[in-house]
Amino acid sequence: MLNPQRTIDDLKQLRALTGDENGAQRVAFTDTWLKARAFEREKLSELPVTVEVDEAGNQWATLKGKSDREVLIGGHIDSVPNGGWLDGCLNLLAGLEVLRRIAAEGTPPVTVRLVDWADEEGARFGRSLFGSSACSGTMNPNDLRHLKDKDGVSLIDALARVDIDFEKIKDSHRQIRNAKAYLELHIEQGPVLLNMDLPLGVVIGTFGVERWSCKVTGQAAHSGSTPMNVRKDALLPVSHLDIGQYEIAKRHGGVSTIGSVITKPGIVTSVVGEATFTLDQRHMEAGKLAAMFAEAQELVATASANANVTAEWNKIWDIAPIPFDATLQDFAEEAVLEVAGVSHRLPSGPLHDAPEMQRAGVPTVMLFVQSLLGISHNKIEDTKEEHIAMSVQALDKLASRTMAWVAAQ
Numbered sequence: 001m002l003n004p005q006r007t008i009d010d011l012k013q014l015r016a017l018t019g020d021e022n023g024a025q026r027v028a029f030t031d032t033w034l035k036a037r038a039f040e041r042e043k044l045s046e047l048p049v050t051v052e053v054d055e056a057g058n059q060w061a062t063l064k065g066k067s068d069r070e071v072l073i074g075g076h077i078d079s080v081p082n083g084g085w086l087d088g089c090l091n092l093l094a095g096l097e098v099l100r101r102i103a104a105e106g107t108p109p110v111t112v113r114l115v116d117w118a119d120e121e122g123a124r125f126g127r128s129l130f131g132s133s134a135c136s137g138t139m140n141p142n143d144l145r146h147l148k149d150k151d152g153v154s155l156i157d158a159l160a161r162v163d164i165d166f167e168k169i170k171d172s173h174r175q176i177r178n179a180k181a182y183l184e185l186h187i188e189q190g191p192v193l194l195n196m197d198l199p200l201g202v203v204i205g206t207f208g209v210e211r212w213s214c215k216v217t218g219q220a221a222h223s224g225s226t227p228m229n230v231r232k233d234a235l236l237p238v239s240h241l242d243i244g245q246y247e248i249a250k251r252h253g254g255v256s257t258i259g260s261v262i263t264k265p266g267i268v269t270s271v272v273g274e275a276t277f278t279l280d281q282r283h284m285e286a287g288k289l290a291a292m293f294a295e296a297q298e299l300v301a302t303a304s305a306n307a308n309v310t311a312e313w314n315k316i317w318d319i320a321p322i323p324f325d326a327t328l329q330d331f332a333e334e335a336v337l338e339v340a341g342v343s344h345r346l347p348s349g350p351l352h353d354a355p356e357m358q359r360a361g362v363p364t365v366m367l368f369v370q371s372l373l374g375i376s377h378n379k380i381e382d383t384k385e386e387h388i389a390m391s392v393q394a395l396d397k398l399a400s401r402t403m404a405w406v407a408a409q
Contacts, residue, residue, distance in 0.1 A: 074115040082378070209280065
């Protein structure tokens, strides 16, 4: 029998084991992360599953079914430094409870696997979705060879310390050769469900993301002796865009953020001669995402011409919007309606491991549970316990529908 309270108890045990007064400290490939993994294996030892760690450090628990076709339930036990008690680990410990229920009922019709992806957060080396992108095949390892943490430790050495051979990480792709569906539960990390007073939601997919850097070049000059009408102030286009991006995002239904601005010479007595800023834009539709950036470029170009400065754009990174499987979205909505009586479909702004499975051709869906205050990556991150219990129930019902669907294929 499913026991959602057991998930809540497990979450609190993990918090006590791997957190401190500043929050969760399960940063990937650290000793605390290894302690969390050991905690997970201890819980899994009570079940008739086999446990293995693949070439990319992902940990798999497999409950063999009557068919080799597989339903995957996934999450990540790593956290950001000083993180919350639910981000990532709710996925796994709710999945563990679903696995308990399925195992107690005998051999399932299909094989069910619980996966703990390695380093979803990217908090230490700046590369998110490490394990899942290695497994999906979208990772280019050569892009990661140079990465080091703030202490100068290389990613390759950190992996070797926990018995991961960097040269073999993409061999983890073998793990999904029989995967027919992937399910993931996550706290929303935002305020949509909270503002709608809904406990649960169905995720339609993840936003496409474009990240750009732009260098605006003007002329440094004395702040006291340079008249306003002759200045070549490199900060002016940035200021125009910071205001204008709100209208751009509103018009297209996306989000836009200038997260960093660096000015030179950066002193109080000089007009800004150079301003370099970053722009992060996100949308569920590729066309509208492209339109948002085009409008941002046009705004900066116009403001630069008026200020007699120049602007040069360089792409940092991008990922296309990733819609989730339509059939699984329907199953997820049925599960949420059965548990909560009302459902809402919404996109995910943050990235998750789930889209990597969809990118690999594995039908995928996510469930969201309400986040109090709409806050995550912070020790104040929280969700009502009754909502946690409901999320476990919804994941369980989704798993049952999905197993039946995969078995019938």
